[in-house]
Amino acid sequence: MKQFLLKMWSHCVRLAARWPSIASIAPFIPVVAAWWIVTELQIFPRVFLPGPVEVVRSFGSLVYTGILPAYLQDSIVRLAVGAFWGVALGIPLGILVGLNKRARTALWPLLLFFQAIGDIAWLPILVIWFGYGLTTITVVIVYTVIFPVVLNTVLGVRSIPITLHRAAQSLGASRIRMLWEVVLPGALPNIVTGLRNGLGYGWRALIATEIIVGTSGIGFLMFDARRSGSVVEILLGMIILGILWYIVDSWILAPIERATGQRWGLVTR
Amino acid sequence: MKDLTIRNLSKTYFDPYAGTNVTAVHDVSLKVEQGEFVCIVGPSGCGKTTILNMIAGFIPYTGGEILVGGRPVKGPGPDRGVVFQSFALFPWRTVLENVAFGPKMRGVRKVEREQIAHEYLALAKLTEAAGRYPAELSGGMQQRVGVVRALANEPDVLLMDEPFASVDAQTRMTLQEELTRIWQEKRPTVIFITHDVAEAVFLANRVVALSKGRVLDDIAVDLPRPRSWDALNDDARFKELSNRVLQLVRSA
Numbered sequence: 280m281k282q283f284l285l286k287m288w289s290h291c292v293r294l295a296a297r298w299p300s301i302a303s304i305a306p307f308i309p310v311v312a313a314w315w316i317v318t319e320l321q322i323f324p325r326v327f328l329p330g331p332v333e334v335v336r337s338f339g340s341l342v343y344t345g346i347l348p349a350y351l352q353d354s355i356v357r358l359a360v361g362a363f364w365g366v367a368l369g370i371p372l373g374i375l376v377g378l379n380k381r382a383r384t385a386l387w388p389l390l391l392f393f394q395a396i397g398d399i400a401w402l403p404i405l406v407i408w409f410g411y412g413l414t415t416i417t418v419v420i421v422y423t424v425i426f427p428v429v430l431n432t433v434l435g436v437r438s439i440p441i442t443l444h445r446a447a448q449s450l451g452a453s454r455i456r457m458l459w460e461v462v463l464p465g466a467l468p469n470i471v472t473g474l475r476n477g478l479g480y481g482w483r484a485l486i487a488t489e490i491i492v493g494t495s496g497i498g499f500l501m502f503d504a505r506r507s508g509s510v511v512e513i514l515l516g517m518i519i520l521g522i523l524w525y526i527v528d529s530w531i532l533a534p535i536e537r538a539t540g541q542r543w544g545l546v547t548r
Numbered sequence: 549m550k551d552l553t554i555r556n557l558s559k560t561y562f563d564p565y566a567g568t569n570v571t572a573v574h575d576v577s578l579k580v581e582q583g584e585f586v587c588i589v590g591p592s593g594c595g596k597t598t599i600l601n602m603i604a605g606f607i608p609y610t611g612g613e614i615l616v617g618g619r620p621v622k623g624p625g626p627d628r629g630v631v632f633q634s635f636a637l638f639p640w641r642t643v644l645e646n647v648a649f650g651p652k653m654r655g656v657r658k659v660e661r662e663q664i665a666h667e668y669l670a671l672a673k674l675t676e677a678a679g680r681y682p683a684e685l686s687g688g689m690q691q692r693v694g695v696v697r698a699l700a701n702e703p704d705v706l707l708m709d710e711p712f713a714s715v716d717a718q719t720r721m722t723l724q725e726e727l728t729r730i731w732q733e734k735r736p737t738v739i740f741i742t743h744d745v746a747e748a749v750f751l752a753n754r755v756v757a758l759s760k761g762r763v764l765d766d767i768a769v770d771l772p773r774p775r776s777w778d779a780l781n782d783d784a785r786f787k788e789l790s791n792r793v794l795q796l797v798r799s800a
Contacts, residue, residue, distance in 0.1 A: 442636035445606050450701055451626030451653035460649075464640040543639040544683020 303529070329511045334518065337511040346500070351519070354496040357413070358485050361420020362478055369425040369477070370470060373432020374462060383433075390429060398423040398484040402491055411492045416485065423484040424477035428470065435469025436462055468540030475532050482524060550617030550627075550704040552580040552603070552737060558611035559598055559761075572598045574761040575612070580705075583735040587748035590758035590797060596741045599758075600709050603739065604630050616704055626650060629698030631708040635690045637682040643669065643693050644678040650701025668696040671730055688719035695727065699734060708740040712747070721777050724750055728775050745794045749786060750775060755793050759800035767793060 295302040311331055317323070318330030341347035375382050376390070398419050409415045439461065447461045489498025497516050504512030540546035559573040573595045580586045588596045602609045605624040614621040616628060629650075637646050644665050651661035669675050672692040682690055691711055698706055712720045728751060731738060742748050748755045749769055757764040769789055771780065780786040 440634070440636070442632045442634050443638065445604070445624065446630065446632065446636040446638075447649070447653075448606075448624040449604055449626065449628060449630045450650040450697070452649075453653075456653065461638070464638070467640070539640070543681055545639055 303525075326508075327510060329514065333511050334515050337509075337515050341512070341515070347519075350495050350497055350500050351523075354485060354489065354498070355523075357416050357496065358420060358478070358481055361417050361481055361485070362424050362474075364417070364421045365424025365477055365481070366428055366474060368421070369428030369473070370432055372425075373429040373470075373473075374436055374458070374466070376429065377433040377436025377466070378462065390426070394426045394430070398480070399487055402488065406492060411494070415492050416488050419484050419488045420481045424474075424481045427476035427480065428473040431469045431473025431476070432466055435466030435473075438469065439465035464539075468536070468543075468545050471532065471535050471539065475528070478527065478532070479524070482520070482527075486520060550737065551582045551584075552578075552705050552739070553615040553618075554578040554599075554603070554612070555615075556612035557599065557602065557609055557614060559595070559602060559607075560610045572761055573602075573609075576758075576761070576763055577612075578756060578763065578766075580737055580739060582737055585731055585738045585740065585751060585753045586756060587740045587742060587752035587754070588756045588758055589742055589745055589748040589793060591743060594758045595761040596743075596758050597709055598761075600707050600739065600741050603705070604628055604707050626653070626701055627704045629701055629703030629706045631691070631694050631698050631706070631711045633710040633713050635682070635687075635694045635714075637690055637693055637697070639682055642679055642681055643674065643685070646682065646693055647697045647700050649697065654701075664700055668700040669693075671699075671733070672696045672726065686719075687715045688723060691715060691723060692726070695730070699730070699736065704737065706736045706738045708738065710741055710743070713742070713744075720747075725776055727751060728773065732773060745797065746790050749790045749793060750777070750780060755789075757793055757796045757800075759797065764796050764800055767796075 295305070315331050318325070318328055338347070372386075376386050377383075401419060401422060402415070405415045405418055409418065443461055443465060444457065447457055452460055485496070486498035486501075489496040490502040493499035493502075497519055501513050501516035504510075504516065536546070555577050557573060557576045557578075558571065560569050560571045562568075563570045576595075576599060578586075588599065590596050598607070601607045603614055603621065605621050605628065621628075638649065641649065644662060647665035647668055648661040651664050656664070666675070666678065669678055672695065674689065674692055674696070677685060677689060677693070682693065685693070694711065695708075712723050715723065724747060731751075740748070740751060749771075752769050755767045755769060757767070767789065771783070771786060771789070
């Protein structure tokens, strides 16, 4: 028996090594199984907690009618646009604050103050200013993404050892080239961390914003489903949120981290 | 390669905790001829690293002057290559790119600067490591890269700040022997900071003993080259010179 279990175990390990995606799916198997058992036993009424089968069926019909692909696209485009501007503004601002003492003295208190006014707290006034539209959503996402990016960029810039600045200077690097050759790569591992946090917060803020001001998107899908009393679609929306974030993290963010900080030995594996 | 003149150099800074002015370097004068290897030796806190940082232009000096090839030092520049105790290699650049960094900043084309880098890597027996990242190398190998990175930029003066203090004793001896070999081949003007008396005598043409920010003495080392630890360990002249420097440093 023991022999058999060990053999099974080594088989699983080898399988997971060959197809890493199996290793990332495996932890969900017991969760889904438990969910299925709970719904089959009818511990809660079906209307309150539908089972995995219903959710998959609802996924099929929403894809078939084209609603889900369209909403998904809307949400992803909104996040991408917001994240782009958040990063495009956040990295230069972070470098400025990180390098320049005067800029730090002037901007740091403001950064902390505005960071504390969370993204959603801006919604009431933004709706009055910009109405229920894309502008409001984009402003919220940019606002959410920019703070983690700026604060982590500042941290990254300031954690570069002074000897690296000195080495580059005494090898003839000008101030401008120092930015590209030392400051940016030196801060990159922290910038990626900031981006990861920013996107995570941004994703949540997007869903919340869609619930309040949206006319499409995954957040709107879930809120709309609540209105029509469709718990299946609410659950589906929640599951899609989790899966999408998993994809963004493991297909985009983790490879960037592997290619930079980990490769350079700046971050422990 | 050019000569270096230091005249009446001093460094005073305000210590906000003590509330007084502290003088780290007192009226130091030193002339290093072109192609000379000078070691500045002294205990920690004697001002030797401060002197090197002022020559490199990393920190300003408050009195006297520093001239490289007759021109006064104002800030860091490629005419003074620096080798750091902490290696200070760029972690995001391969060994080859680290060594090619100086020529790249001068605007040397990619093919040419990589050729220069390969040539210097061969000099330090690092050809195999060219494509690797610094984090993948041992401390001794990282500092070999640090030395040739500074040399590949062909500075007038090479400044070395306790470069071998953070590698193990055996590797240190190898690096010291390699440095004397590379110095003989390229004949750069070198200022080498160390607290290790034997290291100073082993490497230098001249040893300058420093204590509490003042020059105690300037001792010529007339040992023959090439130098090796096997030959010098039992050498009477080496022992005599080392003892003299050691007593000088300890007496102050």
